[in-house]
Amino acid sequence: MGFAPDWLSLRAPADRAARDAGLLARALALGPEQIVDLGAGTGATLRAMKAAQPLRARWTLVDNDPALLALAPRLEGRVTCIQADLTDLGALPLHGASLVTASALLDLVSDAWLGGLVARLAEHGLPFYAALSYDGAMSWTPPDPADADVTHAFNADQRSDKGFGPALGPDGATRAARLFQAAGYTVELAQSPWVLGPQDRALQAELLDGIAAAATRAGYSGSPAWLAARHAALGHAQALIGHIDLLAVPPEAPERKAHG
Template identity: 40%
Template structure:
């Protein structure tokens, strides 16, 4: 399987989870502001195949002009708008998100700068540039599904594994490695965004939007689990200990009587009236 096919399959797999996990309070704040100001222009950064478009477009009133921006043209080629949104225009652009994404946001005159599952990958400097860009044009901001560091196993009649916390800390530190923007904010991304945007005069909110996974989500669980094992080995160098934990938690997964909470936040910032 090619890397592009794997990424497309992963995005398709997680899309329903993302949509059902997103904080409903976001749209209760964003939709009225959208209608009040007559906004219409949206740029979606790191769009992938367009999941963010398919969630937001049916929930925003009035005409919409979307620009999807991603480094991968093959993923963008798979982007499809949602049904039932008649007054929607769609453009796609390919480029380096770290160096060109904000230039595109300025050039398109976006009323809303948005992304999904991106904020925890970026650096503090890049986030500060987002703040400056949005403040200059009074754009609203929505970063959804930002990983917040919570990995919690809930298993009936089973105590926490002695190494759950150690693995979580290793994974979270691995999340702070450079993802192409400089040292990543990782689990602290949402809090940093809230602080920076409020410091620039924005009204800002941070809502919880965790994934609640179980036996019905086995394909996602296994992919996540394998990624955590790899990350923990890279971060700690203690392969034997990591694989021993993996063997124990693999038995948990195989028994099929568990819940796995993967924490995320949805961040919304609206310009001052």
């Protein structure tokens, strides 16, 4: 699993606009003092939480790509960056954490990995805030007759191995909700779609290229024609790409905050 810094920078404004403000506020209201961010990349979760509310929390950013971590904010020495293989759940640096976070991660991981993560967090009584998990919904205006076939093929590719085993893809967030609920957590979900217009032309163009490539990998032969038509419409096209935010809070979290 890995992402180019240019892609992360290009998608950052859409991510910021899409994040559900209410769920973000409730995660912040837990009063975390030490936040561990999984698959942190260049620090998107840190930036979003800091923009919503100034925090004196300390951060541990965990990613397998040191080049991305090098671009993350340092917050006057309150950020520790750790290059690590996220597939090794037992090695995740959870000691001393009061909140674990992730962005755009749950759709990439396998059911086995996610189950292991939930078990580790439940063992430590840790809340979990995960934003911007792709949920399988895509639509464009104006519509194209091939949109549904492309979406179906893209979603099939999203379930291929992204480095954690067969990915949950569009089912990542809802599967996480069920696993956390089974572990006794209180879970909230919120829609956080990208809503893109002609002003997002560069992001739309890059996104279309990636969608078409994924649909082709999944065996859809109509991707080139669809992509050409979609590129031709970029000057007036709108797109909605579905995502889900999740907050899972264990029963003991309020007490830990009050006494912590």
